[in-house]
Amino acid sequence: MFSTGPNELMGIIAIDTYRDNLYRSCLYLTIRKSAVAKRTKKVGVTGKYGTRYGASLRKQVKKFEITQHAKYTCTFCGKDAVKRTAVGIWNCKGCKKTLAGGAWTVGTTAAATVRGTVRRLRELTEA
Structure with a gap:
């Protein structure tokens, strides 16, 4: 062909x-x-503990460590640049301000309650 x-x-x-x-x-x-x-499938940041301490304790620690290492929004400059320096001390890399906060997160539930109470009392006195 x-x-x-x-x-x-x-x-x-x-x-x-x-x-x-x-x-x-x-x-x-x-x-x-x-x-x-190969990366971890479930354990994430708590993979460093291996099989020690039990699964439920490692899950609790995972929740705390993720919130502790996360970046938070600065109340002064608005950037996502607030990181934990030490227990209760948070530092913003954008505006170089140092904040006092909770051990694991920048804001605590007690601080939110106080802020709400102060706002409510301020509105009552102004009205």
Whole structure:
């Protein structure tokens, strides 16, 4: 049917070689990808504790550590740049202000209650 000349055979060989090299590079990438360290599925930040201390305690600690290491919005400049420096001390990297807050989060429930009470009393005295 079709006559294959020497140039057409060279083209087929070149395509096969290209396909073979492509397969090798894909195989290499697959092997390299699996060499990357696998991340944790559930434990997250508490993976450093391994199997110690029990699952329920590690879940509680996970909740505290996530809130402790999170960035919070600064009440002065509005940036998400407030990080915990020490227990109860929070520092904003945007405006360089230091705030007093809770041990795990910037705001505490007691502080929110006091803020609401002060606002309510202020509205009563103004009215």
